[in-house]
Amino acid sequence: xxxxxxxxxxxxxxxVGFSDxxxxxxxxxxxxxxxxxxxxxPHQVHSAEVEVVEDCIDQxxxxxxxxxxxxxxTSIGVRIADCVPIALYGSSFSGPTVAVVHAGxxxxxxxxxxxxxxxxxxxxxxxxxxxxxxxxxxxxxxxxTKDLAQMIKLIGVKAASRTKNGSPALDLxxxxxxxxxxxxxxxxxxxxxxxxxxxxxxxxxxxxxxxxFALIAEIRLL
Numbered sequence: 001x002x003x004x005x006x007x008x009x010x011x012x013x014x015x016v017g018f019s020d021x022x023x024x025x026x027x028x029x030x031x032x033x034x035x036x037x038x039x040x041x042p043h044q045v046h047s048a049e050v051e052v053v054e055d056c057i058d059q060x061x062x063x064x065x066x067x068x069x070x071x072x073x074t075s076i077g078v079r080i081a082d083c084v085p086i087a088l089y090g091s092s093f094s095g096p097t098v099a100v101v102h103a104g105x106x107x108x109x110x111x112x113x114x115x116x117x118x119x120x121x122x123x124x125x126x127x128x129x130x131x132x133x134x135x136x137x138x139x140x141x142x143x144x145t146k147d148l149a150q151m152i153k154l155i156g157v158k159a160a161s162r163t164k165n166g167s168p169a170l171d172l173x174x175x176x177x178x179x180x181x182x183x184x185x186x187x188x189x190x191x192x193x194x195x196x197x198x199x200x201x202x203x204x205x206x207x208x209x210x211x212x213f214a215l216i217a218e219i220r221l222l
Contacts, residue, residue, distance in 0.1 A: 001216075004131055004189060008089060008096040012072075013220050016087040018133045018191060019213045020200040026079045026214035039075035039216050042067055044102050048110035050119050065107050066116045068099040070123075070219070077216040078102035081204035082136035082195050084176050085215035088116060088185065092124030098217045105147070108175055109154060117183040130180055132190045133215050135172055136205055139163055140196035143170040151175065 003017040024031045026041075040053050042062035049064035053076055067076040076098070078085055083104035090097055099116050107113075120128060138161035143151075148168055151159045155178050161171040173190070180187060196206035201213055 002191065006089065006129070006131075006188065007222070008219065009091045011222055012096045013222050014087075014089050014096065014098055014217065015220060016089075016131050016215070016217045018085065018215055021202065021211075021213075022200075023213070025202075025211040026077075027212055031214070037073065037075055037218075039077040039214070040067065040069075041077050041079060041214075042102075044078060046104050046106045048107055048112040048115050050099075050112070050115050052119070065102040065104075065112050066099060068097060068116065068119060068123075070095055070097050072219050072221060075216050075218040076100050077214050079212040079214050080133070080135070080195075081202060081209065081212055082141075082206075083107075084135040084172050085133035086113065086176065086180075087131045087133075087215060087217045088120060088128055089130075089217075090120060090125035090128040092126070094124065096219050097123060097125050098219055100215050100217050102215075103172070103176055105143075105151065105170060105172065105175075108172070108179065109151060113176065113179045114183055117185060128183075128185045130185050130187050132173070132176060132187060134191045134193040134195050134198065134201055134213075136196045136203065137173070137194035138169040138171040140194060140203075140206060141169050141172065142167045144168075155179065
């Protein structure tokens with residue numbers, strides 16, 4: 001698992017991990033058993049909905065594509081094939097907060113990133129930062145012209161690109177960068193790996209893989 005650690009405030013650290021094939025399918029029970037505590041995953045529906053995880057024991061079924069928590073030692077995660085996994089984090093007077101976002105093109109269009117940032121800001125978080133994980137590159141992401149025009153109208157020409165074969169493409173990474181910038185979120189790290197080209201990852205678009213890798217994040221005491 002590709003793992004990042006960040007200090008958040010004086011007493012806490014943040015762990016952000018991106019699994020790959022070696023870690024197994026993130027949908028499998030064996031994957032969950034590798035974690036110190038079983039992560040909380042939502043039922044992802046390619047929406048802009050955001051939920052807050054308040055309790056690590058009695059968990060409802062979250063129907064959303066982003067989770068936020070302030071609870072220490074509670075892992076939250078999203079499962080990914082080609083979409084963009086994003087960890088967001090910051091601090092407030094009540095302590096650090098972390099969020100995980102599954103950003104597909106529909107979620108981006110409908111505002112899942114902005115909704116997550118706004119929720120965290122409303123809770124008092126400032127100086128929000130992000131780590132962006134592996135996702136499909138524009139080289140491999142041929143996209144319909146009608147939907148692409150819609151994304152360009154929303155995000156700007158940065159969202160438009162070409163595949164390696166010259167077909168119209170959506171640049172998910174550029175779209176995410178633009179939205180984070182508009183929301184004054186600094187990017188600490190971007191994992192420059194294409195899920196459709198890098199054999200370490202599964203890709204639904206390239207190979208119709210059913211397996212998934214995961215983004216997992218949690219807040220810990222130093």
